[in-house]
Amino acid sequence: MPLENMKAMLSKAASEDYAVGAFNILDYNSTRAVVLAAEQVKAPVIIQTSAKTVIFWGTSVIISWIRQLTYPSSVPIALHLDHCKDLNLIKECIKSGWTSVMIDASSKPFEENLSLSREVVEIARPKDVTVEAELGAIVGVEDDIHVKEQDAHLADSEQAIKFCAEVKPDCFAPAIGTAHGVYKGEPKIAYDLLKEIAAKTAVPIALHGGTGLADEVFKKCISLGCTKVNISTQLKYAFIDGFVAYHNANNTEYNPLKVIDAQLHQLQAGIVEKIKLFGSAGKAR
């Protein structure tokens, strides 16, 4: 199937109370793991690329894997650019075939975030590309975006309502207490804030910093309005651990294809588990 944007998949998720998993890929093998996992459990899925991954490989290389892997596929798949501050890279991805982009101007003052996010919507919407925008500051390290604990702050609900009314994003990422990377302590999720923002904006909410959250936390966030859940750090670990575990168990064998296969299976199993947890298994139209 050709790639689609996030609009239909997130509105279906909102009306049926589940969330679509958005998984950050790193290379061809990890992209294949996402597609195979989605097909295995017949789920819609979002393939995400960090800005750093796009710069590392280049848009034409990534789009060639994506097309080759997704065209024969029978499940709805979107290709989304995760946290991007660079308008030129956003434009390049849109031109190259990404069906969805995230503008992250959350480190800028509110009015500037609002106008930059609105500009991206104006560029993307005529091309049928969906836009995710962020408000507040999500703690942790994601790609080249570092937010220290003392600089993290939750989204403000009044600002969130104004932001969504004026930007009209297809997906909204308010900071609600989750963190990028690995959690150091028990995360404090602002459920009331999430509930209020989801109800008052009626925009699909993206949950960032999914790795390391307890199953009940995912379920509660989804029940309160999160329809997109990002998983990145977990895949970074599985990517490395899949290699290392196989080599440690077979350390006299130097067969790269077997190592790649072990990595693929480790990634795929983790993705399937998350898709089932988010409730999107069996939801491919």
Ligand SMILES: [Zn+2]
């Ligand atoms: Zn994020």
